[in-house]
Amino acid sequence: MKKEKNDKANICIIGAGYVGLVSGACLAEIGHRVVCVDSDPKKIAMLKKGVMPIYEDGLQSVVKKNVKAGRLFFTNAIKDGMHHDGRRAEAIFIAVGTPPRDDGSADLSAIEKVAEEIARNMSDYTVIVEKSTVPVETCEWIYKTVTRHNKKHIPFDVASNPEFLREGTAVRDFLKPDRVVLGCPSRQCEHVMRKIYKAMKGAPLLVTDVKSAELIKHASNSFLSTKISFINAVAQVCEKTGADVEMVAKGMGMDKRIGMSFLKAGIGFGGFCFPKDLEAFYWLSRRKGYNFELLKTVKDINEQAKLWMVKQVQDELWNLEGKTVAMLGLAFKPETDDMRFAPSIDIAAEFKRLGANVRGYDPVSQENAKSVIKNIYFAKDAYDCVAGADCACLITEWAEFGRLNMKKVLAHLKHPILIDGRNLYNPAKMRELGFTYKSVGRH
Ligand code: UDX
Numbered sequence: 001m002k003k004e005k006n007d008k009a010n011i012c013i014i015g016a017g018y019v020g021l022v023s024g025a026c027l028a029e030i031g032h033r034v035v036c037v038d039s040d041p042k043k044i045a046m047l048k049k050g051v052m053p054i055y056e057d058g059l060q061s062v063v064k065k066n067v068k069a070g071r072l073f074f075t076n077a078i079k080d081g082m083h084h085d086g087r088r089a090e091a092i093f094i095a096v097g098t099p100p101r102d103d104g105s106a107d108l109s110a111i112e113k114v115a116e117e118i119a120r121n122m123s124d125y126t127v128i129v130e131k132s133t134v135p136v137e138t139c140e141w142i143y144k145t146v147t148r149h150n151k152k153h154i155p156f157d158v159a160s161n162p163e164f165l166r167e168g169t170a171v172r173d174f175l176k177p178d179r180v181v182l183g184c185p186s187r188q189c190e191h192v193m194r195k196i197y198k199a200m201k202g203a204p205l206l207v208t209d210v211k212s213a214e215l216i217k218h219a220s221n222s223f224l225s226t227k228i229s230f231i232n233a234v235a236q237v238c239e240k241t242g243a244d245v246e247m248v249a250k251g252m253g254m255d256k257r258i259g260m261s262f263l264k265a266g267i268g269f270g271g272f273c274f275p276k277d278l279e280a281f282y283w284l285s286r287r288k289g290y291n292f293e294l295l296k297t298v299k300d301i302n303e304q305a306k307l308w309m310v311k312q313v314q315d316e317l318w319n320l321e322g323k324t325v326a327m328l329g330l331a332f333k334p335e336t337d338d339m340r341f342a343p344s345i346d347i348a349a350e351f352k353r354l355g356a357n358v359r360g361y362d363p364v365s366q367e368n369a370k371s372v373i374k375n376i377y378f379a380k381d382a383y384d385c386v387a388g389a390d391c392a393c394l395i396t397e398w399a400e401f402g403r404l405n406m407k408k409v410l411a412h413l414k415h416p417i418l419i420d421g422r423n424l425y426n427p428a429k430m431r432e433l434g435f436t437y438k439s440v441g442r443h
Pocket residue numbers: 163164165166167168221224228261262263264265266267268269270271272273274332333
């Protein structure tokens with residue numbers, strides 16, 4: 001085995017999805033030698049060519065730079081990732097998918113398979129790091145699984161190191177985190193984990209027990225979802241009373257105990273984390289004997305927030321049968337091509353259920369949208385999207401929609417109706433231009 005300089009670690013990351021790929025690239029960026037493993041041969045072939053399987057700002061350049069520097073590698077086989085080019089990985093990060101099941105629980109079977117294979121290939125003390133979002137006690141299950149398949153009794157620990165990165169700013173979030181949570185079961189494990197993150201200058205480390213670390217992730221995401229649903233509920237009261245939700249949010253947020261972030265009212269949260277984590281946390285709490293009703297209400301408010309859009313359109317157009325609705329933006333938020341759990345999916349389905357024709361356009365997620373939203377017209381650009389439509393609905397606040405020539409939009413529409421689900425436009429300006437304009441919690 002080749003000797004490495006002490007302050008850099010040999011790391012293997014299993015799963016080159018969002019979390020795994022960004023984590024791998026960024027751990028290489030701070031100087032470690034990282035091998036990313038993924039069972040999908042097409043994905044690995046793309047990555048080897050420098051082509052990113054996801055749209056994420058800054059990711060490609062970090063990947064290319066570190067591949068060139070000989071710190072970042074890709075392979076299909078876990079065994080190869082754990083013993084790459086004669087170097088043994090001292091830390092193995094698990095970042096495989098944990099998709100939701102129908103009952104809201106997380107499907108952890110991919111983690112179990114990976115744990116078995118790690119167990120079969122360990123040759124010396126190894127830290128297995130759980131990075132996928134998982135319910136509390138998953139590390140315990142990984143520990144039991146590895147123990148069962150670890151026929152040579154190689155020493156190991158299972159740590160929890162939850163990831164908090166946001167899509168669109170994932171590279172920055174990883175390299176400049178508010179905190180790094182390290183759930184470590186032993187001093188030896190803590191030593192390895194601290195060594196890995198020491199290279200990330202200035203990152204505040206919080207070392208905890210394993211279960212607390214696991215819970216921090218679910219509790220954080222559920223709390224942020226709660227903030228969004230709270231402000232969306234406040235927006236409803238604003239609409240009924242004549243108050244302005246943006247002013248209310250500002251006034252609330254200036255209190256440092258509350259903070260400004262995640263108080264932007266709109267048509268609800270989507271994406272692969274919030275809806276899934278909320279469900280999984282609710283499900284887990286119930287299984288453990290606590291009925292976390294608040295989380296269910298947060299979800300219900302989010303469902304209503306999506307339907308707000310449909311109700312506004314009905315209030316303007318009455319019957320939707322045969323009418324045409326233009327959806328500007330389809331991704332769950334700007335700066336991502338991710339369509340998973342995007343509010344646009346449910347909104348488009350509801351428009352269609354009510355008999356409307358739907359036209360949609362998204363600057364980046366259009367291709368991904370085609371596989372999840374069926375039977376709508378995908379437009380060439382925003383103007384094509386609104387052409388001949390009875391009304392326009394702003395679904396995702398992409399910067400390019402803020403720069404549209406609104407006079408041209410008005411001219412393309414059949415009726416001058418604009419429903420703004422993300423409070424992107426200025427109400428007074430839109431009315432001045434001649435739009436019948438509605439936004440969330442504003443007048
Ligand atoms: C989130 C968490 O922020 C991140 O820490 C975790 O690791 C993964 O989940 P992400 O899903 O990328 O990240 O998106 P985020 O920027 O947090 O937004 C989530 C959703 O909430 C989006 O649909 C967004 O439009 C919505 N949102 C966010 C609001 O409606 N209002 C807000 O004030 C903030």
